[in-house]
Amino acid sequence: MKSKIKAIFYRLREQLWFRPFIFCFFSVIAAFIAHLADATVLKDFVPSINTDSLEELLSTISASMLVISIFSVASMLSAFSAASNSATPRSFKLIIVDDVSQNALSVFIGSFIFSIIAKVALQNGLYGKAGNFVLFVITLGLFAVVILTFLQWVNRISRLGRLTNTIKKIEVAAAKAIKARIKNPTLKGIALAPKKNPGYPILAHNIGYLIRINLGYLQDIAEDLDATITVNRLPGCFIEPNTPIAFLHGHIAEDMDEISRKIDKAFSCDETRVFDEDPRFGIIALSEIASRALSPGINDPGTAIQIIGSLTRLFHLWAEPENEEETTSVSYDRIEVPEISMADLFEDAFRPIARDGATNIEVMIKLQKTFCSLASMERADITSAAMYHSEMAYKRAVQHMKFEEDLKDLKKECLISKVV
Template sequence: MVDRLRFFLNRIKERLWIKPLAMCLLSTASVFLAKMVDVTEIGQIVPLITLSSIETLLNIIASSMLVIATFAVGSMVSAYASASSTATPRALSLVIADDVSQNALSTFIGSFIFSIVALIALQNSYYDKAGRFVLFVLTLSMFAIVIITFVSWVDRIARLGRVNGTIDKVEMATAAALQRRRLTPTLHGVPPGTHVPGGRAVYGSLIGYVQRVDINALQKYADKTAIRITVAGLPGTFAAPGRVLAYVTADLGDFTDIDICQIEKAFLIGGERKFYEDPRFGLITLSEIGSRALSPAVNDPGTAIDIIGTLVRLFALWCAPIKDNENIRIAECDRVEVPEICLRDMFDDAFTGIARDGAAAVEVMARLQKAFESLATIEHPVMRDVAICHSRLALARAESVLKIHEDIEVVRRLAKFGNSV
């Protein structure tokens, strides 16, 4: 339930209108709540605030906030376009979900609505002495919040959409997804048995990507109908008619009472992949940023080298020992079999594009070989074998493109670690 809630909260954060709407409602409510103090005895002790002083502040906010909000929207759209063109469009959802920018835009719009509604209430003699004092305090507070928000937001918008900032966001999202999958490698299900998946195949009726699999829903239905379900479509899998999402095996071999639609509903399918439950998507996004940096139009091998270092950190996190304060979650759904992510596929997602597009840049290939050597020394037998395999593939690509003998020898010398590890 917690994972489901977090998943949908992340989807809400990608909608720019949610927070501004909430702030507008809160601002309007605060204007009318200020009237409630008029029925109390506070009016006997608070100072008298003239209407002109409150109206002056509200007029300043009303005349300036709409302009600032328009400026904020323009700056954010420019940052989004920059993130799509300089990094990759796949990272746009993370840039849009930036909390500081959304909070700033919400504050500017909310303060504008607050000032308009408060002015209308004042000019219609809605408040008595206590209500005017509370409204005056609220107006001063709103003014201070706007100033603090604007100052902090200007510093943030200067970095929003830049390549380094986008890389950091993608790394954080990927690291969080890897950490969740590291602690729940089978998504609360059980590992598949040694048998080849069989039984009745469940196909998707929608075309898109699996964004989430509700393992608990599958478990409930499996308990109810005495079946076992083997998940074939992990988050990130392309779904289409003819592609299997799951296999169903009945304990008694009778499929007549099984509703395949109930199983299909457990697979949330959308038009694009999401970072939250799809660690491989984060690796692909980082690889795309590195490949774009190596294109002739950009020609920025330094960014590709930074990406390689980021990928090494992420794979080191994936293979890090479980700490005392980290517990691998016990499988709760014994009737749902879920395969783990294949490390070789993760390496293909992360390094193939950079090795292909950076084969002609000796500095990139040298750093790539150093990265593979670092990963090969991690105490993880599968990691070592996959790192050596990709090291040899990268060397082959470099040898087929590099024309200067000395450059080839540099890459060959660095790739020799595979013979001694």
């Protein structure tokens, strides 16, 4: 239940209306809190506030906040479009959940709603002496918040749609997902165990990208059936009807269709992938930016080299020493979950860059240096993948590079040459 609530919260964060709605709700409450002050002894101690000056202040806020709210929305949409056009459309979800931009829009719209409600209440005599004073203090505080938020937002919006900022956001999102997967390589389930019998296949009923697996729900089903469930698809995979998303072991009954439908409900699908539970998606997004930069129409090898640096940092996260206190114990002892494939991660990260940058010596040398760096991590699966992709990248370069001296320089940097 906790993971489901967390997933719903992440989806709500991606909605542009969510934070403004929350702020508007509290703005309405704040406008009526001032009225409650009239029923307290505060009225005997506070100074009198001129109603006309307070009304003029509220009118100024309401007039300016409506304009600035429209301006902020237009600026955010422009930044979203720039990020999608200069980087990759997959970055849109990260740009739209930018905290500073959403908070700014929330403050601007909330201030507008507050000023309108407070002004109407003030003109109809809702506030007494204490209420006017409290309303004045709240309005001044809100005015200060608006100014500080605007200054912070102007600084952020100037960088929001820039390519470097987009790359950084994707790298941070990918690192967060990778660290979570390193902490829970089997998503708090148990590792796959070799079996002679593959089990009863549970087929998908939906079409789309798998974004979340409710392992707690699967655990309850497995305990009720006294069985074991093997997950066959991880978040990020595209599934369609008749795709075996899981296998059931130890329980075969006449009502298997009903059991299959129950198990299928644990696998949530969407039309697009998400970053938070899918480490491969962030790596794919970075690789797409590099491929775009290497296209003949853009011809920006510097961005591709920057992306290779980001990918190097992400893969080196697997080299960090494990903290036993942070490692999560098994919570679902009847659910077998496969670990993410390092070979797949390397395919996602480096094959597109090697393909599209095969004619660029600077990009290819940077790629080979990265493979050498990753091979030094002394992890068998990473070393094996680095060796393979080093060889494939060099073969691509041989097919496309015509200058022999470039090929000689590239071969010196190849991991396969240094190992041999």
